[in-house]
Amino acid sequence: MDNGKQINRPEDTIAAVATAPGQGGIGIIRISGPNAECILQKIFSPAAHSGETEPVRMESHKMMYGRILNREEVLDECMAVLMRAPSSYTREDVAEIQSHGGTQVLNRILDLCLMNGARLAEAGEFTRRAFLNGRIDLSRAEAVMNLISARGEQERRAAVRQMTGGTADFIRKAADDLYQLQAGLAACIDYPEEISDEEGAGALRTGLEKLIDELQGAVDERSSHLIHDGMHVTLFGIPNAGKSSILNAMVGQDKAIVTEIPGTTRDTVEGEIMLGGIRVYLTDTAGMRETEDPIERIGVERSERALRNADIAMLVLDGSKPLGEEEKEWLQQLQATDAILINKSDLPQVTTAQKVSAIRPDVRCLTVSALDTGSVQLIRDFLRESAEVGDQLVLTQPRHLEAVKRAVNCLKDAIRTLDTMTPDMAATDLQAAQNALSEITGDRVEEKLLDAVFSGFCVGK
Numbered sequence: 330m331d332n333g334k335q336i337n338r339p340e341d342t343i344a345a346v347a348t349a350p351g352q353g354g355i356g357i358i359r360i361s362g363p364n365a366e367c368i369l370q371k372i373f374s375p376a377a378h379s380g381e382t383e384p385v386r387m388e389s390h391k392m393m394y395g396r397i398l399n400r401e402e403v404l405d406e407c408m409a410v411l412m413r414a415p416s417s418y419t420r421e422d423v424a425e426i427q428s429h430g431g432t433q434v435l436n437r438i439l440d441l442c443l444m445n446g447a448r449l450a451e452a453g454e455f456t457r458r459a460f461l462n463g464r465i466d467l468s469r470a471e472a473v474m475n476l477i478s479a480r481g482e483q484e485r486r487a488a489v490r491q492m493t494g495g496t497a498d499f500i501r502k503a504a505d506d507l508y509q510l511q512a513g514l515a516a517c518i519d520y521p522e523e524i525s526d527e528e529g530a531g532a533l534r535t536g537l538e539k540l541i542d543e544l545q546g547a548v549d550e551r552s553s554h555l556i557h558d559g560m561h562v563t564l565f566g567i568p569n570a571g572k573s574s575i576l577n578a579m580v581g582q583d584k585a586i587v588t589e590i591p592g593t594t595r596d597t598v599e600g601e602i603m604l605g606g607i608r609v610y611l612t613d614t615a616g617m618r619e620t621e622d623p624i625e626r627i628g629v630e631r632s633e634r635a636l637r638n639a640d641i642a643m644l645v646l647d648g649s650k651p652l653g654e655e656e657k658e659w660l661q662q663l664q665a666t667d668a669i670l671i672n673k674s675d676l677p678q679v680t681t682a683q684k685v686s687a688i689r690p691d692v693r694c695l696t697v698s699a700l701d702t703g704s705v706q707l708i709r710d711f712l713r714e715s716a717e718v719g720d721q722l723v724l725t726q727p728r729h730l731e732a733v734k735r736a737v738n739c740l741k742d743a744i745r746t747l748d749t750m751t752p753d754m755a756a757t758d759l760q761a762a763q764n765a766l767s768e769i770t771g772d773r774v775e776e777k778l779l780d781a782v783f784s785g786f787c788v789g790k
């Protein structure tokens with residue numbers, strides 16, 4: 330089967346089950362394309378027209394009650410609606426059948442659609458048609474998918490902002506500003522007697538710097554990462570400091586085994602919590618120490634790997650014991666965004682926050698006890714603060730950030746060109762920046778990129 334060719338045939342009528350697989354109260358079958366109405370006429374018999382011998386022209390956008398018939402056999406009682414082009418999701422004729430939500434029922438109805446001339450839709454093909462027919466730009470199409478797959482409130486919010494046009498408006502405005510600069514440059518090249526190279530280059534440089542600032546201001550990679558990937562927090566420290574106890578207290582479950590024997594945790598153990606609408610993955614690790622035990626050594630290697638992948642490393646210290654040499658070294662290696670947990674505050678304190686802060690005054694230090702719920706709240710508050718993302722973000726999709734960064738680099742190249750060569754040499758850089766921006770909205774986009782974007786969609790959307 331040649332997917333590429335099939336996907337680009339607007340004369341095809343496509344059909345798919347639009348609801349999630351499994352059992353549900355209702356399920357929806359969606360049909361889109363030139364034969365959508367004809368297929369619905371063939372398989373659906375509206376109750377209101379039950380006495381008619383000839384098919385009655387259906388009213389658009391009106392929900393009808395009736396039966397799905399395979400010749401004489403009733404497959405289900407259902408609701409159906411026809412949405413004539415262009416007032417539909419794909420801007421084509423669309424029919425939707427709401428049947429009972431069993432897999433068997435839905436598959437039989439879908440088969441009936443296929444027998445009557447529809448072809449099975451590819452992943453994301455309905456939305457791809459909406460894009461190709463100009464109903465939504467590419468950034469909105471992607472937002473639809475993000476909304477469906479959102480696993481946290483912030484991800485949902487970012488998807489809605491993108492879907493309602495925040496991203497497209499911002500990018501189109503930047504593209505317009507860039508067109509103005511390109512036009513200014515063209516005037517400078519075409520009328521050298523009226524605009525000197527210095528004048529032209531000066532105006533262009535000012536405009537480019539402003540545009541670079543605006544684009545860079547919209548690139549917030551940290552927030553994008555938190556929204557899409559969640560925040561990864563790794564608890565590490567010497568054996569017996571109380572890392573597993575803290576993980577268990579944070580997730581409210583006995584995920585990791587806790588004993589008084591140092592070296593209890595051998596493998597990394599992960600727990601997931603939601604904070605401020607961001608998914609937070611907490612990883613408990615094997616206590617780090619020199620060891621001859623081959624199993625424990627593998628555990629320590631895994632701890633080190635988890636640390637490398639962490640957004641926040643949390644060094645857990647046992648407050649009832651003095652700081653070890655290794656711990657002093659780790660304290661030095663922490664980043665300012667990491668944290669130190671001085672655990673076992675219910676016991677007499679030997680290692681205090683004061684002592685630790687004298688070594689690393691820039692790193693947040695929390696005095697806690699895994700046995701106390703107030704401490705859990707303290708850690709949650711710290712993590713929630715760390716997971717905060719802007720509410721006005723216009724770019725969160727990694728693909729968009731990458732394209733904007735590429736555009737910014739081209740604009741910077743253009744400035745460098747202006748500094749060393751005549752203004753006309755900068756035209757190529759400006760066009761490359763324009764192309765990068767138009768990939769986001771899909772105003773200029775290659776088939777390969779579309780395939781990559783839509784292949785991540787689910788069938789039926």
Ligand SMILES: Nc1nc2c(ncn2[C@@H]2O[C@H](COP(=O)(O)OP(=O)(O)OP(=O)(O)O)[C@@H](O)[C@H]2O)c(=O)[nH]1
Nearest residue numbers: 568569570571572573574589592593594616673699
């Ligand atoms: N009093 C007190 N005991 C604690 C606290 N946290 C942990 N413990 C005890 O300390 C011992 C070690 O706790 P764990 O959570 O297994 O320590 P760990 O850092 O995961 O140890 P490893 O897996 O060996 O690296 C257990 O006996 C816990 O009950 C605390 O806040 N107060």
Ligand SMILES: [Mg+2]
Nearest residue numbers: 572573593594
């Ligand atoms: Mg442990």
